[in-house]
Amino acid sequence: MKAPTINLDAIEIKPITNQADFERASALIDALIDADLIEDEATRNRALDILEAITILAIDYEKKHFPIEKLDPIESIKQRIEMLNLSQKEVAKYFGGENRVSEVLNRKRPLTLKMVKNLYHGLGIPAEVLLA
Missing domain, CATH: 1.10.287 (Helix Hairpins)
Structure with missing residues (x-):
């Protein structure tokens, strides 16, 4: 060149x-x-x-x-579930049961460290996003 x-x-x-x-x-x-x-x-x-x-x-x-806004953990989970075309039943194992998925996604139950670890390993959501 x-x-x-x-x-x-x-x-x-x-x-x-x-x-x-x-x-x-x-x-x-x-x-x-x-x-x-x-x-x-x-x-x-x-x-x-x-x-x-x-x-x-x-x-x-x-x-x-042009600062980048921090991602909301729950919205990030919902987006990843939608992106991967998964049902709540399919992701229940990361939350510890179907009821917990609904409770977390409706903000009635906080994410636990075990859930964060499971979501990081299972769905590839960065831990820093989940812990925000």
């Missing part, structure tokens, strides 16, 4: 403080995403360093301005 059409020496790495900066950074990331394919080692290393720095700044901006 030839050197990117971007002049690497003209790129200014600075904090991302607004949406316009973020959009420019995103465009730059897109332009440099295949920098590891550049044949010239010095150019490749420079492009990869710039890509890493801009990506770190963009991620920091995203975390501050």
